Amino acid sequence: MSDGSVRDVVTTARRIVVKVGSSSLTTAAGGIDPERVSALVDVLAGARARGAEVVLVSSGAIAAGLAPLGLAKRPRGLAAQQAAASVGQGLLVHRYTEELARHGLTAGQVLLTLDDVTRRAHHRNAHQTFTKLLELGVIPIVNENDTVATTEIRFGDNDRLAALVAHLVHADLLLLLSDVDGLYDGPPSRPGARLISEVRADRDLADVVVGSAGQAGVGTGGMVTKVDAAAIATGSGIPVVLTSAEYAGDALAGKPVGTLFHATGKRRPIRLLWLRHATEPKGAVLLDAGAVRAVVERRASLLAAGITGVQGEFSAGDPVDLLGPEGEVVGRGLVNFDASELPALLGRSSKELKRELGAAYEREVVHRDDLVVL
Structure with a gap:
């Protein structure tokens, strides 16, 4: 996994968007895992201490609301999901707020709908909000506004949301944290599956077979949405590192862990990115x-x-x-x-x-x- 080199494109990034999924934050029963949240916040605080600005896109609101509501698994119905998100979002942000306070850092909650990043007037307002939060030294904690979002106005998953947010805030790097340590050329559980350390062009993905959401039943994404998110970000000039939460610190230190997707394009209107990919x-x-x-x-x-x-x-x-x-x-x-x-x-x-x-x-x-x- 490591050749001793350092990824300069990571270590020189001054504004970083980090996305973490439900499976990396919660227990199998659906509650927030304090140790996992604490470990992630330590990594974010380390990046801030090195001078980088950090935006966190965090799943987990619905999952965090399951246990308090006595639900054994993520509900299928939209209304039940929204109810779980309503209960869980406050618990999630409270946990982040407490953990960031240990490092003298302040959390700011930002709940977005698709309109906020694709409609011109909303997009401009969202950009200004993020700019001011970062100027004030705040770490924005971003999630889709699951409590009110309907099927028609959903991003579909927080991987795509993170890619669009990275574009919105003019990020230098997007770090996608999964329950898998990188992109493999087939199911990681398959004998002989090979980790792909770098992706420079679409041809590098020609023989890759990607899977769907994880086994725990608390998330909605999967490797497909992460590859899609990487395409959105890299297509607008933002490199992406995909790895597991366990390797988050190594990834932000520039160590060659996980998969690095190199930037392939230049900035373009965010509405067109959404239209093409989401x-x-x-x-x-x-x-x-x-x-x-x-x-x-x-x-x-x-x-x-x-x-x-x-x-x-x-x-x-x-x-x-x-x-x-x-x-x-x-x-x-x-x-x-x-x-x-x-x-x-x-x-x-x-x-x-x-x-x-x-x-x-x-x-x-x-x-x-x-x-x-x-």
Whole structure:
């Protein structure tokens, strides 16, 4: 696992987002494990002592609420999950607050919904809040606002949330802590499974088989979501280290533990990162060859004139896939019309639509600022 070298990209990071999952914080019965929380906080405090700013994205609210509510395992129903989160979130932050106080550090609770990092006005406000907290020396403790989030406005898991937060706060590093010590080329329990120490490009993942959520039944993620989160972060210029909570201290010291995902891209609008990596299309629109060229090559908006068909049921503002003439996915975007409105608009020019239906129908079906090429 170690070759004696130090990862400079880690040791030079001045702003770090650390994500820890439920399985790394809680007992199998669902309660918070004080020793695990204490050990993690010691690592965070060590990073702060070296001069780094730290943001912690912590799962565990629902899991922490199970035991006090007498629940044996994570409930399936959304209302029961929200009730558990309501009880558990306060317990979780209280524990962090007490542990950070041992080091003379202050915790600040930040509960986010998807809108907070993807809508422009909310995004700006969230960025300003984080900036002020870090300026004041606070360690923000971030979680999805599970108590009010519905299926439609959920991040889906805290791995993707952490990647988007890393982008939001302009982090230099994202540390993903799992119950596995890194990314393996197959199930870690399989004889001969090999730890992948570095990932520089997608081709390095070509032969990797990743699994789903852990055995304890208290989390929602898994290696799939961690690889997805790494893609979100690295695609916007943020390197990622994936390892277990046990090796968190070594990871932040730059030791070659776990898996290092090298940055592959530059910063880009966070809404487009979310659209590419963290959305499920509600339907699709079919494009003719000319529209595909306009969208893919010229990065133009999608107009009704270039659409030949509509699939699925969706509403204005939903993500939809853009399909080429052969049914291939060429992009994804936020659509400006309901599925029921589009058939009457297909193949018609914007001027024609404005003249016959009014100015509201002159707008793009998908604006280029709300569109990613896949």
